[in-house]
Amino acid sequence: MKRQNARTLALIVSILTYLVVxxxxxxxxxxxxERSHKRRLDARKHELMRKYNLSRANFEELELVVLQLKxxxxxxxxxxxxxxxxxxxxxxTIGYGHAAPSTDSxxxxxxxxxxxxxxxTLVMFQSLxxxxxxxxxxxxxxxxxxxxxxxxxxxxxxxxxxxFFSCMSTLCVGAAAFSHCEGWSFVHAFYYCFxxxxxxxxxxxxxxxxxxxxxxxxxxxxxxFVYILMGLTxxxxxxxxxxxxxxxxxxxxxxxxxxxxxxxxVGTSRGEVARLIPVSASTSSxxxxxxxxxxxDLKGAYTEVLHFQTICSCLWYRSKxxxxxxxxxxxxxxxxxxxxxxxxxMNRPHxxxxxxxxxxxxxxxxxxxSSITTGLHLLSPFSVFKRRSSV
Amino acid sequence: MKKQNVRTLSLILCMFSYLLVxxxxxxxxxxxxxxxxxxxxxxxxxxxxxxxxxxxxxxxxxxRVVLQAExxxxxxxxxxxxxxxxxxxxxxTIGYGHAAPGTDAxxxxxxxxxxxxxxxTLVMFQSLxxxxxxxxxxxxxxxxxxxxxxxxxxxxxxxxxxGFLSCIGTLCVGAVAFSYFEGWSFFHAYYYCFxxxxxxxxxxxxxxLQKTEDLQEKTPYVAFSFMYILVGLTxxxxxxxxxxxxxxxxxQCMLLSPLEPIAFTCVCVMKRREISGGHIPxxxxxxxxxxxxxxxxxxxxxxxxxxxxxSH
Numbered sequence: 001m002k003r004q005n006a007r008t009l010a011l012i013v014s015i016l017t018y019l020v021v022x023x024x025x026x027x028x029x030x031x032x033x034e035r036s037h038k039r040r041l042d043a044r045k046h047e048l049m050r051k052y053n054l055s056r057a058n059f060e061e062l063e064l065v066v067l068q069l070k071x072x073x074x075x076x077x078x079x080x081x082x083x084x085x086x087x088x089x090x091x092x093t094i095g096y097g098h099a100a101p102s103t104d105s106x107x108x109x110x111x112x113x114x115x116x117x118x119x120x121t122l123v124m125f126q127s128l129x130x131x132x133x134x135x136x137x138x139x140x141x142x143x144x145x146x147x148x149x150x151x152x153x154x155x156x157x158x159x160x161x162x163x164f165f166s167c168m169s170t171l172c173v174g175a176a177a178f179s180h181c182e183g184w185s186f187v188h189a190f191y192y193c194f195x196x197x198x199x200x201x202x203x204x205x206x207x208x209x210x211x212x213x214x215x216x217x218x219x220x221x222x223x224x225f226v227y228i229l230m231g232l233t234x235x236x237x238x239x240x241x242x243x244x245x246x247x248x249x250x251x252x253x254x255x256x257x258x259x260x261x262x263x264x265x266v267g268t269s270r271g272e273v274a275r276l277i278p279v280s281a282s283t284s285s286x287x288x289x290x291x292x293x294x295x296x297d298l299k300g301a302y303t304e305v306l307h308f309q310t311i312c313s314c315l316w317y318r319s320k321x322x323x324x325x326x327x328x329x330x331x332x333x334x335x336x337x338x339x340x341x342x343x344x345x346m347n348r349p350h351x352x353x354x355x356x357x358x359x360x361x362x363x364x365x366x367x368x369x370s371s372i373t374t375g376l377h378l379l380s381p382f383s384v385f386k387r388r389s390s391v
Numbered sequence: 392m393k394k395q396n397v398r399t400l401s402l403i404l405c406m407f408s409y410l411l412v413x414x415x416x417x418x419x420x421x422x423x424x425x426x427x428x429x430x431x432x433x434x435x436x437x438x439x440x441x442x443x444x445x446x447x448x449x450x451x452x453x454x455r456v457v458l459q460a461e462x463x464x465x466x467x468x469x470x471x472x473x474x475x476x477x478x479x480x481x482x483x484t485i486g487y488g489h490a491a492p493g494t495d496a497x498x499x500x501x502x503x504x505x506x507x508x509x510x511x512t513l514v515m516f517q518s519l520x521x522x523x524x525x526x527x528x529x530x531x532x533x534x535x536x537x538x539x540x541x542x543x544x545x546x547x548x549x550x551x552x553x554g555f556l557s558c559i560g561t562l563c564v565g566a567v568a569f570s571y572f573e574g575w576s577f578f579h580a581y582y583y584c585f586x587x588x589x590x591x592x593x594x595x596x597x598x599x600l601q602k603t604e605d606l607q608e609k610t611p612y613v614a615f616s617f618m619y620i621l622v623g624l625t626x627x628x629x630x631x632x633x634x635x636x637x638x639x640x641x642x643q644c645m646l647l648s649p650l651e652p653i654a655f656t657c658v659c660v661m662k663r664r665e666i667s668g669g670h671i672p673x674x675x676x677x678x679x680x681x682x683x684x685x686x687x688x689x690x691x692x693x694x695x696x697x698x699x700x701x702s703h
Contacts, residue, residue: 007518008515008521015482018507020475022504026477030469052443069429072429078417078418078421091409091413093589111582113416119635122639124402127395128403131399187499201592202486202488202491203593243513
């Protein structure tokens with residue numbers, strides 16, 4: 001089966017399993033407490049009904065009023081500050097629901113607002129997250145230099161560690177602040193921050209709902225907004241570092257398959273020139289089946305190119321670092337490379353797979369080298385090269 | 392580098408202006424209705440307080456009881472079906488909040504559950520979405536061939552159009568279904584589907600499966616709701632995979648050498664040499680242009696071999 005299909009099926013199965021397991025655990029943890037809580041509340045309810053001689057209908061009426069007043073209890077929700085808070089919960093998809101548009105026109109506007117706002121926000125957080133990651137990498141690099149370490153490149157492991165600790169500290173800072181300002185326990189405040197910054201947003205705990213804070217305490221209001229947006233940026237940076245590459249795995253595989261297919265069927269003009277199919281930014285991957293001539297060695301060459309691409313770049317870095325320009329390298333001015341191609345290539349991750357010619361180096365070290373380090377854990381490709389040159 | 396900073400800054404500015412505009416519009420649309428409703432409800436409340444002669448403390452007690460009993464109104468939320476529903480709202484980040492863990496252990500488990508579940512879900516939806524896009528592209532290609540269109544390539548515009556129409560179609564199907572089962576108006580059901588499938592997930596206005604004992608009794612409807620949420624998120628995810636992900640991908644943290652295209656080319660040159668066995672008067676760049684070289688290209692393979700033997 002095609003790799004992408006296998007991967008997708010495996011993911012579906014794991015999600016369903018994950019849901020079933022989660023459901024079982026939640027049931028175990030919450031069901032009994034739910035029952036006892038309900039019993040206690042019912043008992044209390046009947047007490048009150050008896051005390052004030054309320055019929056069931058009366059109590060239901062009362063219930064309705066109380067429930068409808070619930071959002072109003074927390075203060076005015078739709079003045080500017082409250083609307084801003086609401087707009088944040090919409091475009092970040094947190095969606096507490098502490099306030100929700102009640103007018104139909106509000107609902108319609110909400111939908112259009114989300115339609116444009118959510119992709120805008122997604123792209124913005126990823127953009128800002130990437131900038132932050134780059135900056136952090138720069139800082140780490142300088143720090144390593146200052147500490148006089150021998151290898152000053154910043155590895156993926158460094159970045160992930162720093163990212164993880166920033167996420168944890170963001171949550172802890174928020175937990176401390178909200179537990180103080182809202183009167184929650186630290187655990188509950190931490191839970192609130194977590195649920196907010198993962199954009200789940202249950203709404204069981206919502207900030208700015210005490211004592212009309214939205215109207216009365218502008219500094220606290222500003223803090224909450226800043227916290228939510230900055231926290232989402234930190235989480236977004238971490239996701240950009242760790243998860244984003246996995247979101248495009250299938251697309252990259254498709255692209256590579258299409259290229260290989262195209263290479264199989266592309267004829268060689270004048271029998272000598274290897275015409276390489278430029279990577280197209282669009283996802284149209286209908287194979288270009290123009291010529292029937294099979295260029296087996298060209299295909300093999302192409303596959304090896306995909307390999308050596310990684311190794312070459314590693315080596316380029318290595319030679320640049322170690323030899324400080326004493327090694328002649330291919331100068332950029334001698335080649336014309338279209339900007340678009342450069343841009344596209346810069347964005348591709350490198351999941352190298354062995355081609356049908358059976359590449360010498362295994363994909364994993366190649367992939368790990370190209371996508372994790374900036375080229376300095378290079379013993380494997382060198383040993384590969386040794387083998388390669390002896391072949 | 393500078394271009395990326397500019398891009399990021401302009402996105403931040405866009406978002407802030409978007410928030411400000413949104414806040415102003417929501418304020419204009421909702422504020423008045425909110426205050427009038429509030430007045431009506433508060434009037435009703437004082438009427439009832441007078442009628443039944445509640446003491447302040449007792450009224451607060453009643454309030455507390457009613458608010459805490461709210462989730463129980465909809466039936467058992469934490470039996471298996473309800474827990475499954477809850478687990479879905481966690482890992483898809485919809486997070487209605489119609490049910491939220493009451494125990495501290497539940498809250499802690501919920502956090503760990505989300506930490507692993509959310510990225511897994513993101514990857515799965517994008518993976519499945521990409522498969523769907525590929526399949527749709529294949530179908531469109533075949534359709535173009537069958538209808539005898541001259542250019543049978545499927546363009547991005549075609550894909551975006553089909554994707555957009557499938558999203559609208561999914562929302563409408565859901566709206567029809569939920570308006571029938573839950574007794575909502577079509578508009579409100581559409582709103583519910585939209586809020587769910589964008590994973591915003593408000594609580595308070597519309598949440599499915601909350602009519603008493605639905606979770607326990609109407610099993611086919613329960614299964615339909617779960618399937619709808621998961622399939623709907625896939626369709627939306629496929630559309631995002633098509634349109635938004637490439638934008639996000641451009642912001643991917645770059646850890647690779649920028650000279651890869653050059654490396655690419657030089658290897659092609661190497662290979663070309665092997666194939667033709669002779670001196671190449673030109674090299675072929677990756678976008679198909681030929682460049683005359685002043686001197687033969689330097690083969691990077693030679694250097695490391697030398698370098699390796701020197702250092703090892």
